[in-house]
Amino acid sequence: MLTSLLPGFRHLRTPFAVGALFAFTFWIWRGASIPTHSEMHGFPNHLYSLAELAGRPITTAALAFVTYIIGDILKLSTDQLSILNRSPHLSLVNYFDLRRFARSAFEKRAPHGEPSGLVDSLVRKIFEEEFPEIRMRLIISHLDLYLEHDRIESEGEFRANVAIFSTLLWITLAIKWSPLFAIGLLASAMLLVNGLRTLTDANKIIVQSLISGVVTSRYYEEEKQCDQACEGETGPDVS
Structure with missing residues (x-):
């Protein structure tokens, strides 16, 4: 309970x-x-x-x-906070992990090189459009992973929002009472950085769940099926 x-x-x-x-x-x-x-x-x-x-x-x-x-x-919601970060809440390590995962959907269509723009497009579609769906799938199949993701994301959202609105409070106190209250802006800035970092940590769970096969990506499966169909049309290479 x-x-x-x-x-x-x-x-x-x-x-x-x-x-x-x-x-x-x-x-x-x-x-x-x-x-x-x-x-x-x-x-x-x-x-x-x-x-x-x-x-x-x-x-x-x-x-x-x-x-x-x-x-x-x-x-501010998590999506609105990502605008402040000027980038999706993904660490470089997890971004490249997700990119390698997306690259495997184009093995037959581009066996020797990088398919121009396709991998980046797939990564963007998974992150921007499918992450909410993946969270719902975790609720159904792996509630413990979802609860951990929800805990970390809620913590990050709390810290970032408190940092932003406490900034307005420190400025108000500095104007109305004493400029010394402006020192509090440093604490708000540190709290904001920690909050955005925590939001990034929350998405690690989603990325690793995808890579390890705990949940599936609808967009990835569609590209993978196209890749296999391309192999069938080409046929085996007979020398």
């Missing part, structure tokens, strides 16, 4: 942390201009009255929910 709950908790923490950072940053900028209960009129006054009627526990829960919703809207 705990295993089934953990992924939900992991996906909950990122939007909540982002929402909390945004709310605190907004409070620093605009907190002094928020009117008190006695200064409120109309609908805002009714909200204050409702909060008093509900009590602190329910009000706190409602604020936490609003914080979560704001964070879920603002948080």
Whole structure:
């Protein structure tokens, strides 16, 4: 039961942390201009009255929910974070591993050389279009591998989002209170680097699952079938 709950908790923490950072940053900028209960009129006054009627526990829960919703809207997904990295979340080692794997789909059509652009195209299609499908296949056939991938990816997404939104907080604190808070930007930068590196580590599981045959690639199998059909059309080489 705990295993089934953990992924939900992991996906909950990122939007909540982002929402909390945004709310605190907004409070620093605009907190002094928020009117008190006695200064409120109309609908805002009714909200204050409702909060008093509900009590602190329910009000706190409602604020936490609003914080979560704001964070879920603002948080950056893994795909959006890859734009910041200016490249797919693949290490050089895993990129070349995936490229060698894709190259094996063209053995008969290009036995002595590199098929121009075909390998790169296949690698791009597998990574950009098929990785989400491969994750679903891991859920069905190898849940333990998927949970490990999900754990690492969630950790990377959490670190990167906290780094980005804490950067806004440090800048706000430096402007409003003291320039010394700008030192916190170094911590945010290090956290962002660690987050992007962790996202790269998560994709190692997908790549190695493909290479070892734990899961299959639909695009790879299509190219492999074309390769075998090409061999059949050519026929055996009789000297």
